[in-house]
Amino acid sequence: MSAPASLHASSIFAVRETAESGRGVYATQFIPKGTLLFETAEIAASVVYREYWKEVCAQCFKYDRGRNWKIRDQTAGHAFCSEECQTIWKNDTVNDEAASIAIEGLGKTAKQGSSDTDEDPAHSLPRPTTQEIDAAWAEAEETATKIRNARSSAKPSKPERRLLSQILATPPIRDVITYQLPALLTIANSPSLWSDVLILESEAIPYISPADLKFQITSYHHLLACAPLPLLDHITADNIRTLAAKSSHNVFNIWSQDLDDGGSGGSECLGYGLWTAASYWNHSCGPNIRKRRNGRTWMFWAERDVQEGEALCISYLGGDERDMTRQERRTKLKEHWKFDCACKRCDEEAK
Secondary structure (H helix, E strand, O other): OOOOOOOOOOOOEEEEEEOOOEEEEEEOOOEOOOOEEEEEOOEEEEEEOHHHOOOEOOOOOOEOOOOOOOEEEOOOOEEEOOHHHHHHHHHOOOOOHHHHHHHHOHHHHOOOOOOOOOOOHHHHOOOOOHHHHHHHHHHHHHHHHHHHHHHHOOOOOHHHHHHHHHHHHOOOOHHHHHHHHHHHHHHHHOHHHHHHHHOOOOOOOOOOOHHHHHHHHHHHHHHHHHOOHHHHHHOOHHHHHHHHHHHOOOOEEEEOOOOOOOOOOOOOEEEEEEEHHHOOOEEOOOOOEEEEEEOOEEEEEEOOOEOOOOEEEEOOOOOHHHHOOHHHHHHHHHHHHOOOOOOHHHHHHHO
16 A cells, blocks of 8 residues: 555655554665654644643644743634744634634533543443444434534424534533544545545544543534534544544644653643654654654654664654563553554563
8 A cells, every 4th residue: 555645755764564563664775863754744633631721822732831821812712822823723724713613612501510521430431342332323323413404404493402402501522522623624624634544544442431432422413513514514423433543543642842851752741633644653662763743743753773674663652661661561552552562672571
């Protein structure tokens, strides 16, 4: 399979299928230590956690030790570190101020609740099965059809109006819905970028608990009930489910960058994003590729000299692998990424 369009052609590496780990990136020539291999700022979807909205620039993700940014979009709920970032954000085709305002408006009509917390007891239950997932989405689609009919009607019936009121009165799950929205805008306004999402590896069971599945469906209904009508055709169960399946193993955390560790670069996780072209590096507990985020751009360098034909790997553990035992690393990788690590370091430490 050829490389995705956004992973630009390079004379020094290539994306190839592998027998053991899906796609991987391989050196096509000798790469000296320190070589900048790749950088990308294409984000199909991202979210800044609600608790950081006032402190993190919605455009470049700049964070200044918890200080609130003064430039605010009060209606849409975003903060910016500069007027330039605010202008760039408003001009980006995968942003829509009207849609953001509609989502933010949910907070003004919804009852107060704790849906933004992890207090739901269903969080402690095992991951739902594929059968349970399909059944939940089938039931959700029955409600979704009624919402679409109500939104598309010039004069909704009394039961339709009541349904919309009930949906909008349900407290929104902010971190879920504000991640789903930019993905839907990508589908609507940047089909080529969404095409790159579609060829990423999928996770069959992307929901970590029944509560997570419920939150995804609740946000789907919220979007149908309040998003601008031109976006309605793109708000489908298939698109929402695809986003979850592709995001499960491919998102990058947005760290605060207050540490200079050559890895995640931060002590606080501010949110996460789906940088499609940055999702092809496989993992190694002894990585030969170093990554660093500069604003919205992820950059990747050779951590050491790399030989032709060698796999180019980052660490999924963000630098923590340096001080972890083999068992600790393998346990965390199995829990979060569902694979048994067989990298060179793990193999050597097993002997």
